[in-house]
Structures are given as structure tokens and as C-alpha cells.
Amino acid sequence: MTTDYERILLAEGIGYSEILDPKFKTNTLKIFFSQPLSAATAAGSALATSLLTASNQRYPSIAQLRKKLQMLYGAAIFGSVQREGDIQTNHISATVIDDRYALEQEPLFDEVLELLLDCLFRPNAADGAFSQTEFRIRQQNLLDTIKAEIDEKRTYALNQARRTAFDGEPAALSPCGTAEEVAALTPASAYAAYQELLRTAGIEIYFVGPAKKAGLADKLRRAFAAIPDRKPQPLCAIAPSPAKPEPQEVHELLPVAQCKLVLLWKTAYENPWVLAMLSAVFGGTPSSKLFANVREKMSLCYYCAASYSTFKQSLTVDSGIEQQNVEKTRDAILQQLREIQQGNITQEELENAKMSFHDSIYGIGDTPSSYINWYFGQFCKGISLSQDELHEKYQSVTIPQLVEAANTLTLDTIYLMDCKKEAE
Structure with missing residues (x-):
């Protein structure tokens, strides 16, 4: 299956997996942040994840960050959110062609890694709040995503059935939150959700590429060690649901x-x-x-x-x-x-x-x-x-x-x- 696979612990609640396969011509780094799915945190975490991949302090707008990524041979940084049973998982990813295929064999992955870490640890924020401009754009995007659910009728029907089946359980909730919850967020509350995600989420990091990146695990360990007062929450993804007495x-x-x-x-x-x-x-x-x-x-x-x-x-x-x-x-x-x-x-x-x-x-x-x-x-x-x-x-x-x-x-x-x- 793989040429080489290894998972190590970088710290409590932070795992790092390295998957090496020489057939690939790209390098991919994906970071999962998992926490109990809750109506109190889902919307804020989802919006914060979106904001983290839109800009950072070095590139404080979507346009500036995207321009930089295009200069790195069309590299990409993006985020998304999903539900795994009763767990909400937010993830941010970066992908770029391997250095061997750059015209001058430039260290493309190192540059993209720095951009990703900037997004994660040096976001476009000040005084405990995300940038107002970027916040409004991403908030509207998330609202549009939620409101568009009904346009995909098959998905909507499945979600409605699940909401009924798991009523009162976290699995009934949307990992994006509701439109009302998203609309009530502010740049400060989204930033607080981001801080809480760093502090309490279970974190799993995956690197997939053709060859080992020397020092990558140590660089990630140092970056995540800077999170203050980190106390990851216990997680249980498998949570069977009792059946109703009657359908x-x-x-x-x-x-x-x-x-x-x-x-x-x-x-x-x-x-x-x-x-x-x-x-x-x-x-x-x-x-x-x-x-x-x-x-x-x-x-x-x-x-x-x-x-x-x-x-x-x-x-x-x-x-x-x-x-x-x-x-x-x-x-x-x-x-x-x-x-x-x-x-x-x-x-x-x-x-x-x-x-x-x-x-x-x-x-x-x-x-x-x-x-x-x-x-x-x-x-x-x-x-x-x-x-x-x-x-x-x-x-x-x-x-x-x-x-x-x-x-x-x-x-x-x-x-x-x-x-x-x-x-x-």
C-alpha cells in the first residue's frame, strides 16, 4: 500500500503521520482539529477555519495570499469542516509540487509550510479579533453554504433524516452551525473560537509525499508547542444511538x-x-x-x-x-x-x-x-x-x-x- 508509514506523537493530543510514496509528484500537509460537535462551538470553529486559510499577517487579504500561492507553481492552501459521528473535524491543507519539478529546484514545500504556519499561528487578526474585512467575506460565504444545502435535494433529504434520527445527539447538528449562529458571530467571537480550537482540539497531522522532509516533524513540534495552556479534550467518535420505540x-x-x-x-x-x-x-x-x-x-x-x-x-x-x-x-x-x-x-x-x-x-x-x-x-x-x-x-x-x-x-x-x- 505505502512505501513507508509512521505515526509519532509530537505532544499530548497531537499526532504526526508521515506517508511516503515515490510515485507522487506533490507534497501534501493536512492538519485535522477534532472536537465534540456542539451547537455552542460549531459555527465559530467552522468560520475560524475558513478565515485561517484566507489570509495571514504577511498576506492580509485573500487576493494577496492567492497571488503568492500562484507564484509557487499554483500551490494551494484551503480549509473545510466535516462531521464524524458526534465529532466536528476542521482541517486545513496545503499542497504543492515537489521541489524536483521546480525550474530551479526551489524549496517550494518549505515556503508553503511557512505560509501554512503563518495562517495558523500568525492569522490576519489584531487585538483579539479577526480582520473585519476578511471576516465579513468569509461569514457571508459560510451563510451561503448553509442556505444552499436545500438546493442539493438528495443531500438535504439525508441530512433531514439524520437530524430526526439523532435528535438530541451531536450527530444531528451541522458541522457548519446554523445560519442564525453564523450570523451572530463577530470577529472577536470567531477569534475566540480559533483560540479554543488550538487549545482543546485533538490534532492529527498528515504529510504525504515522495520522500521524507528532513526536520519537518521537529518544526511542527516546535510550532505547536507554542500554544499556551493546551488541554486537549477526550474524544469518542463511535457513539451508537438508541432506536426509537416506534419509527x-x-x-x-x-x-x-x-x-x-x-x-x-x-x-x-x-x-x-x-x-x-x-x-x-x-x-x-x-x-x-x-x-x-x-x-x-x-x-x-x-x-x-x-x-x-x-x-x-x-x-x-x-x-x-x-x-x-x-x-x-x-x-x-x-x-x-x-x-x-x-x-x-x-x-x-x-x-x-x-x-x-x-x-x-x-x-x-x-x-x-x-x-x-x-x-x-x-x-x-x-x-x-x-x-x-x-x-x-x-x-x-x-x-x-x-x-x-x-x-x-x-x-x-x-x-x-x-x-x-x-x-x-
Whole structure:
């Protein structure tokens, strides 16, 4: 999988992973800041992350920083935020071509690293507040992102189902916060959120490149050692959610041409590899039961797919359908699950699902981001497996295990985005 991989601790709650693969022509550094997802901190942390990658004291505007990066052969510094179960993860990244490919073999990575550290430790701020100009730009960008969620109807439907399923739990929250929470932020409160992130977040740093960068770990250690009063919070990404006594149904009318139906099940079954394989057999591949029967044979929907969340031990099916097929599709999905629960799984269905995992596992390492996602995902889940070890976990799954796991599923949430008539 990799030519060389090593993870070391730079300090309490700060890990550094080095992933070396000679096929790459770029160097990538990605820093994850993980903290419990909370309505009190999500918006501030998300906006602070965006501000950190927009400018710094040396380059105090988006335009100036971008111009400098363009001069470094189109290098990039960017940030984003995501949710891993009950955890909010903010990350900033830098990528640049390897020094070997510069016209004069200039030390490009060293320059980009300094820019990134400037963004992180010498931000465009004064007197305990971010620059007002950059703050307003990034605040509006984040508001636009939140308001645009409903434009992606499939994603919106999935998020609405999750909000219902995990109501009262951190996983129900948006890692970007709400529009109201973002609008209430100020340059000072966003800066305070940034300071809190540095002080309390779990930090994981990943370097991916063709060769070792001498002194990189020590430089990062010194930079992060300067954070005052650092006290990282304990984190637990895997947080199973109790199922409701009865499924909760949510019916939302929107002016859409295509209805969206989402069903979410919860389980206490503890083998994540069996549950992931169950999801693939149920609706995760072109030969799965949902695709082959509900979509192809019965022609009930435009798409019908299953996915499994290790972090919340939940299985989700979402589909896009015509309004007249809503009930038929719902019944057909539930019937396909009953087929699995009754043991009606062919060896061919299982082998096709196993092949899909084979392809995805051995595709890890095609890009720097796939390496980073692989190792960070394992870190969050508290496991450390090689490609071959993970492959064996999936290949050893049996049909009786799938039947056993399927019978532990409890339907928790049914969400329907219905087509609102124009007259209404």
C-alpha cells in the first residue's frame, strides 16, 4: 500500500503521520482539529477555519495570499469542516509540487509550510479579533453554504433524516452551525473560537509525499508547542444511538419534481465489517438487492442506495422516486430487507459485494487524499489495519452473519420529501 508509514506523537493530543510514496509528484500537509460537535462551538470553529486559510499577517487579504500561492507553481492552501459521528473535524491543507519539478529546484514545500504556519499561528487578526474585512467575506460565504444545502435535494433529504434520527445527539447538528449562529458571530467571537480550537482540539497531522522532509516533524513540534495552556479534550467518535420505540415519520412538502424517501435503521450489532457488507448486499453495488430489484426489475425509482455509518451504527437507504410510487417503493425496500433477514442471499450477491470492497481497499493510495482519509478514518475508529488485514475482515464475512446482523436492525426514521403542488 505505502512505501513507508509512521505515526509519532509530537505532544499530548497531537499526532504526526508521515506517508511516503515515490510515485507522487506533490507534497501534501493536512492538519485535522477534532472536537465534540456542539451547537455552542460549531459555527465559530467552522468560520475560524475558513478565515485561517484566507489570509495571514504577511498576506492580509485573500487576493494577496492567492497571488503568492500562484507564484509557487499554483500551490494551494484551503480549509473545510466535516462531521464524524458526534465529532466536528476542521482541517486545513496545503499542497504543492515537489521541489524536483521546480525550474530551479526551489524549496517550494518549505515556503508553503511557512505560509501554512503563518495562517495558523500568525492569522490576519489584531487585538483579539479577526480582520473585519476578511471576516465579513468569509461569514457571508459560510451563510451561503448553509442556505444552499436545500438546493442539493438528495443531500438535504439525508441530512433531514439524520437530524430526526439523532435528535438530541451531536450527530444531528451541522458541522457548519446554523445560519442564525453564523450570523451572530463577530470577529472577536470567531477569534475566540480559533483560540479554543488550538487549545482543546485533538490534532492529527498528515504529510504525504515522495520522500521524507528532513526536520519537518521537529518544526511542527516546535510550532505547536507554542500554544499556551493546551488541554486537549477526550474524544469518542463511535457513539451508537438508541432506536426509537416506534419509527418516526417526517413528511416535508417542497416544490420538487422528484420525491426523496429516506429510511434509517439502528443496530447494536458490533461487527462493523459485517454491517458494511450487509449494506453492500442490500443496496451498495449494481448487483445489490435494491438496485437489481427495486430500481431495475420493478422500475420504482431513479436511484435506491444503502450506506452504513460505523460511527452511529446506523444503516440508511435513500431513493429518488415519482410521487405515485412512494408507498410501493417503501414496501419494496422493506421487502428486500426481509429477504435478507430470511436468508435469501445468493453466494453471487455476496461475492459481488466482496469484490466491491476489494476494489475500494486496493484503490487506497491512488491519491494523497485517499491515504490521508484511510489513516485518519482508522484513527477515528480506533483501529490500525493494513490493506490485507482489512481485506480479510470483509472476505471472511458469511451469509449467516449477514442474516444475524440484518435481524438486529430497527427502523428508526422515515423521511419523505414530497412534491408540493404549484397551486399550494
